[in-house]
Amino acid sequence: MFVEVNDLHYAVIHPPAGALPNCGPWNDLVDDLACAFLVGQEELPRWEAWAHGRTCCVLPTSLDFLIPVKGNIRYALEHLEAQPYESAYVCFDEDELREAISTRLGTVLVGRDPLRIMPDIVADDAADAVTVLQAATNGTAWGFAAELSGSVGHGPRRQHLFILTEAPGVVPYDIGGRVQITIMGRYFSASDTRHGKHQPTYRLQRLKEMAHFGRPFVDALAMVLEITDGRQRVGCVTCVPARPARIGPPPLFEVVEQACRHAANRNGGLPFRPELLRCIRDYQPQKELSGVARRQNVQGAFSVAEGRLPEHVVLVDDIITTGSTVVECARTLIAAGTRSVTVVGLGRTQSCIPQSSSVEAPGCGRRGCPGQLTMRLNKPPRDGAFWGCSEFTEGGRCAAITSWPDGIRAYNTLNRRDAIEDWLDVPF
Ligand SMILES: [Zn+2]
Numbered sequence: 001m002f003v004e005v006n007d008l009h010y011a012v013i014h015p016p017a018g019a020l021p022n023c024g025p026w027n028d029l030v031d032d033l034a035c036a037f038l039v040g041q042e043e044l045p046r047w048e049a050w051a052h053g054r055t056c057c058v059l060p061t062s063l064d065f066l067i068p069v070k071g072n073i074r075y076a077l078e079h080l081e082a083q084p085y086e087s088a089y090v091c092f093d094e095d096e097l098r099e100a101i102s103t104r105l106g107t108v109l110v111g112r113d114p115l116r117i118m119p120d121i122v123a124d125d126a127a128d129a130v131t132v133l134q135a136a137t138n139g140t141a142w143g144f145a146a147e148l149s150g151s152v153g154h155g156p157r158r159q160h161l162f163i164l165t166e167a168p169g170v171v172p173y174d175i176g177g178r179v180q181i182t183i184m185g186r187y188f189s190a191s192d193t194r195h196g197k198h199q200p201t202y203r204l205q206r207l208k209e210m211a212h213f214g215r216p217f218v219d220a221l222a223m224v225l226e227i228t229d230g231r232q233r234v235g236c237v238t239c240v241p242a243r244p245a246r247i248g249p250p251p252l253f254e255v256v257e258q259a260c261r262h263a264a265n266r267n268g269g270l271p272f273r274p275e276l277l278r279c280i281r282d283y284q285p286q287k288e289l290s291g292v293a294r295r296q297n298v299q300g301a302f303s304v305a306e307g308r309l310p311e312h313v314v315l316v317d318d319i320i321t322t323g324s325t326v327v328e329c330a331r332t333l334i335a336a337g338t339r340s341v342t343v344v345g346l347g348r349t350q351s352c353i354p355q356s357s358s359v360e361a362p363g364c365g366r367r368g369c370p371g372q373l374t375m376r377l378n379k380p381p382r383d384g385a386f387w388g389c390s391e392f393t394e395g396g397r398c399a400a401i402t403s404w405p406d407g408i409r410a411y412n413t414l415n416r417r418d419a420i421e422d423w424l425d426v427p428f
Contacts, residue, residue, distance in 0.1 A: 036076035187347030211251035235310020320345035
């Protein structure tokens with residue numbers, strides 16, 4: 001998967017309760033990075049003793065049920081005199097990650113399924129997290145693919161790195177036994193605070209306009225194709241086809257064609273067959289629809305070219321949100337005789353809350369308030385997201401706020417919006 005970090009100098013770490021400061025990998029990390037450890041009141045003395053004289057600070061979080069994660073992070077950054085984009089947040093809990101990911105920190109999730117929400121780095125355990133962070137810091141992460149720093153003009157975007165590492169167990173994600181999904185990176189929608197600052201997002205956005213913005217993806221995609229081919233021989237590579245109304249090939253085709261040519265472990269590269277799938281009827285833009293409607297929207301929209309199909313096809317798409325389009329394409333290929341399909345997404349939309357008019361928001365819950373609970377983003381420079389009443393900003397009539405996990409749970413219960421579970425529902 002791709003790991004997006006900056007020049008990483010700082011780490012804010014929330015170790016699991018009971019983790020020992022002086023045994024395990026933490027020593028190595030504080031040698032390389034300035035760290036803030038967020039530990040509970042009862043563990044504070046031990047950590048303080050250990051941190052003595054080190055580039056490390058300890059924050060008591062006995063009130064952490066009152067202070068949201070982003071509050072702790074902000075406090076830690078101030079303590080370290082660190083900027084968000086030179087810092088990483090390490091957590092062991094997915095709910096925490098959900099909150100941290102809306103900040104401008106690189107995020108590390110330790111020990112959990114990475115695809116539900118994608119952190120910058122996934123680590124198996126604390127030792128692994130330290131290894132990956134160190135590798136990212138000194139540029140020796142395995143499979144370093146492309147550093148985009150400086151490749152896209154001036155401003156904060158220049159600071160971003162784009163690193164390919166293969167973390168065991170991360171890719172690909174298996175759905176239905178015959179289709180696997182590999183996600184190369186993250187994509188932040190326009191409503192996310194990271195939209196304008198995240199290099200791959202910027203690139204993917206521009207890719208729609210001109211293929212040359214996709215150039216940095218070529219090497220990376222070539223590498224992913226090589227890895228995929230090494231796992232299971234690739235018969236051919238294809239893309240999600242353009243809608244009938246489109247004139248000329250989509251820019252993605254050029255990216256994939258070049259990547260296939262560059263895939264080095266095959267003489268002459270991997271065969272690219274852009275004509276393999278065809279879009280036979282127009283469909284509504286997917287971003288306007290909810291998960292179930294998206295699936296219905298694309299059902300039967302594709303057909304496969306005549307002739308014998310390879311056993312294993314790689315299907316590339318630029319941005320994957322719920323996966324409905326790629327899953328429909330994969331289903332079409334399998335119905336036509338392909339044995340297995342590996343889907344490769346250049347980016348996966350990170351907002352688990354699609355901005356859509358057709359999804360329901362949970363009620364605010366306050367008596368007599370007509371408002372709805374919606375995910376709200378703090379305006380920069382205050383980072384982070386929270387769940388609050390929709391009436392909050394419109395005249396400030398209701399200030400109801402719900403915790404992040406509760407908000408997400410209420411939303412998911414109402415809309416069954418977990419994209420991965422959406423995919424799992426699809427029979428093959
Ligand atoms: Zn309200």
